[in-house]
Amino acid sequence: MISTKSLSRRGFLNMGAAAGASLILPKTGVIRPANAAGPLAPVVEADAHIAFGHTGPTSDEGWTWAHDQGMKAVEAALPALRTSYVESIPYSADATRIFRQFVADDACMVFATSNYGDFLYDVAKRAPEVAFYECDGRNPMDNLGTYYVAHWYPSYVAGIAAGAMSTTGKLGYVASFPVPSVYSGTNAFLMGARTINPEATLQSIVINSWFDPQAATQAGVALIDAGCDVLFGIMDEAGYLQVAEERGAKAVMWNTDLRRYGPNAYISSIMVDFGPWYVEQVRRRLAGEWTPTYDLLPFGAGVDVDAWGDSVPADVAAKADAVKATILDGSFNPFMGEIKDSKGTIKVAAGQTMTEEELYHWNWSIEGVSGLDN
Secondary structure: OOOOOOOOOOOOOOOOOOOOOEEEEOOOOEEEEOOOOOOOOOOOHHHOEEEEEOOOOOOOOOHHHHHHHHHHHHHHHOOOOEEEEEOOOOOOHHHHHHHHHHHHOOOOEEEEOOOOOHHHHHHHHOOOOOEEEEEOOOOOEOOEEEEEEOOHHHHHHHHHHHHHHOOOOEEEEEEOOOOHHHHHHHHHHHHHHHOOOOOOEEEEEEOOOOOOHHHHHHHHHHHHHOOOOEEEEOOOOOHHHHHHHHHOOEEEEEEOOOHHHOOOOEEEEEEEOOHHHHHHHHHHHHHOOOOOOEEEEOEOOOEEEOOOOOOOOHHHHHHHHHHHHHHHOOOOOOOEEOEEEOOOOEEEOEOOEOOHHHHHOOOOOEOOEEOOOO
């Protein structure tokens, strides 16, 4: 399969703001556009074809693997329908041809599990009878919805543990691209860490890929050499966790439980679970009830922190878990001002709280984060 290393997913191709006519419901993490057309016609389960287009290999044990597990949940819940997928779709005209082939093969619903932008939009416009979803999409249409995860909350919680376990106060981050998902992850992580150590900092290294184990490993080495003793990142594999294990550092991962690659280094992971949401959307499509939604899977129901690693002290885990509980019950929101950017400019005034949409589109670093802003 072709690997993709030149362009990102999750917001790199189309970084414009979402449609202004959205209704935002921060407590549920759901944003639903107001310009949806009427529901598409129902489909008999035995006649249904649900297609998935992936940015990486399903064996990556990361982002694509998580989406593949979601497809398997659909197959288990609705065994009479047919599924198909193509992995490692390049960000080129080949992507358009693949999505067109899904339509030609009578797919009634197509999930692009990463942001394919214009390579997908023209296909959706020309197939109004097909339901489309784009993960981390930015441009919903009458037959195209978008979805992502509110990962900044578990990143904040994991940051609390990182701040408590760091002895240098220097955190490192292996970044894919300077895109909103990276800004929100780095910012939230450091904000959590600074509740323990107000002087903590976070250094980022951008490797310009979502799946490049060699580059992620090299970045991890460079960050530890620079004095970072806890690593975080948004990679689809375990490269920097293995570095942390070898060098006596700690690490927080993304997508899945990867602790077996670094059992002594592993703090936790930002876990994603698309299965229930995929099943819900496919059921709605078959029933003729589907209209496009702009969904942000919330903390505790689509994205969460993994069980703590063996090296995490009980008191640290308890402190982080206590904060997690207050976020989940709505009594605490960590993204309340005053918040300054890396240049010291106040971006969120005291007493103001960032909305889910602002967190989703976050494109600036807070004080203490380096390596992303120009």
